[in-house]
Amino acid sequence: MPYKEKVIEKRYYSIGEVAALFGVATSLIRFWETEFSILKPKKNRKGNRQFTKEDVDNVKLIFHLVKERGFTLSGANEMLKNEKEAMKDKIEMIDSLTRVKSFLMQMKNELP
Numbered sequence: 001m002p003y004k005e006k007v008i009e010k011r012y013y014s015i016g017e018v019a020a021l022f023g024v025a026t027s028l029i030r031f032w033e034t035e036f037s038i039l040k041p042k043k044n045r046k047g048n049r050q051f052t053k054e055d056v057d058n059v060k061l062i063f064h065l066v067k068e069r070g071f072t073l074s075g076a077n078e079m080l081k082n083e084k085e086a087m088k089d090k091i092e093m094i095d096s097l098t099r100v101k102s103f104l105m106q107m108k109n110e111l112p
Helices: 015-022 026-035 054-070 072-108
Strands: none
Touching: 015 026, 015 054, 026 054, 054 072
């Protein structure tokens, strides 16, 4: 039976780690926190934000709407209020297709 490596995910991510994931400034993440009610990271005793996997997924939704699709903040808020689950499904599909494309391109490059 082949060994499968178990992926260990962190429980909490710092604001710097979240910002780096999306290539944006930490100030933008803090700003989005004030603009989007779905973004509510916990704060530790020092006041540092601690983002869960769900928080990171919410930042991903906001990033997709605002930065990739060009929605205004109010438009993105409206979309998240009315169609959050549909948006999550679309982003998961895009991520899945991107991984498949990457795999196929890798396979193509390995052909003689």
